[in-house]
Amino acid sequence: MRSAASGPAGGGFSPNGPSRVTDHSPPAPRRRLNLAWLGILPFAAFVALFLIAPTMKIVIGAFQRVDGSFTFENIAGLFTPSILASYWISIKISVASAALGALIGFLMAAAMVLGGLPRFIRAPLLTFSGVASNFAGVPLAFAFLATLGPLGLVTMWLRTEFGINLRALGFNILSFWGLTITYIFFQIPLMILIITPALDGLKREWREAAQSLGASARQYWMSVALPILAPSILGTFALLFANAFGAVATAIALTGSSLNIVPIMLFAQIRGDVLGNPHLGYAMAFGMILVTALANVLYIWLRIRSERWLK
């Protein structure tokens, strides 16, 4: 495997020859054939074959009939009550978990950066955030089943110590709120990791300037700090939204098939064509790409805006 992968890379480098490396001068017009692009050929081939082509296959398939002719039928097929409902509940869970994750993550990061807490808290909290934001998928679902499931730690504790029966109150881990509470386990740390640099970027001078003009802490936050942070916060919110929308494993391990969110439906469709039309599956996947892509475009755009102030 080693030789197979390094072979083309080595081959890609040689056509240029070593002599060109010393060429530091700005790109003056030259007649020589530029073959430098050959060096990224293996990478380009990998990305084309295993990222772009599969995605394009889905996008194109969403606009094709089984015989290959062009159609909008599959997209129109998405607008049936059951599929629309699955998109709607997916979007609701993603919005709720992104909003809660962003809010709690922001509060925790602000407490850490601006709350006057000892410095030694910072490194462990950031490391833990790195771990927790990567601790998604199936194990996370088990952790929450053990905590808030019917026999979970917190469920039993609330029942025996306080007589609070979560089930009787309508809470069920296999539900909208159950999934949302589970998702924020990886949403909060991601928010902390992204927003901490932004909070670090708030300059002390801005606060002092506001204070010397007679602003209260509230006024400072409402008219100075939050407007500066707003693009970062909203951008991270969009990122968290996409993060939750594409999460498959946690949802499947937690709810099985009892909650029809989009990733679970698509998973079942890929496994066994439950929709009865393979191209409807393409359309569903295309819808997922569309939603996550929109969220990410929003994130990138807001990020560029936020960098105006925070440098």
Added chain:
Amino acid sequence: MKRAAAWAILLLGMAYFILPLIGMVEFSLSMKRGIYSFEAYRVVFADPRFRETFTYSVVMAVLTILFGILLVVPTAFWVRLKLPGLRPYIEFVTLLPLVIPAIVVVFGYIRLYNTSSWLPLTGTIGGTNLLLLFGYSMLSLPYMYRAIDTGLRTIDVATLTEAAQSLGAGWVTILARIILPNVLVAVLSGAFVTFAIVMGEFTLAALLNRPAFGPYLQLMGANRAYEPFALATIAFLITWACMGLIQLVTRLSKFDRAPK
């Protein structure tokens, strides 16, 4: 007052993170009625399916890391050296796996590389393994590329390359003996993230029907009472270990670099 509020927020937040972990560990120790025991772990370790799937995932993770290094180090090096204008575009492409949900990409794999296509990878077990390897590499690309590109930024790629060339080194020597050792810390952090991702990955392995650790975890969760929590604890420890190792290599590297 402000400090008290900050403490309260932080402690409440930490309680939310720690309770599920306690719940998970507590359950994993409660297989024997009435007492805490490692019975669930014993059962898990004795299960041949656990050993098979765990070994499979470890091997896949190592192969993914090797492939990722062979793919990303030369590319990132070449782009920095010769094609700096392409950097934003390459970076954008490497971030795409975070945008396009994995389930969509693997759906594409299944349709594109099935038995009736020009590249029938899913037709054989070896081919499917290879496809899964490429899939894992795709998933880890954002982390791997970021880590290595950041590592390359800290060294003077052009000067090192020229120095090596003036001593008669070829491209393979330059990459393997000059560039790689210099970005080793970055490569290692990318590698540990990749390891954590591959060990916990579910969607790709499940849809390509390969016997990896993630699908095994899910299967146990659907059928057993206590073992899944032992497995989840093990998975959490792996993630912890990977992140801990990243911290460790980053910290160690601060001391082996000459002061400027």
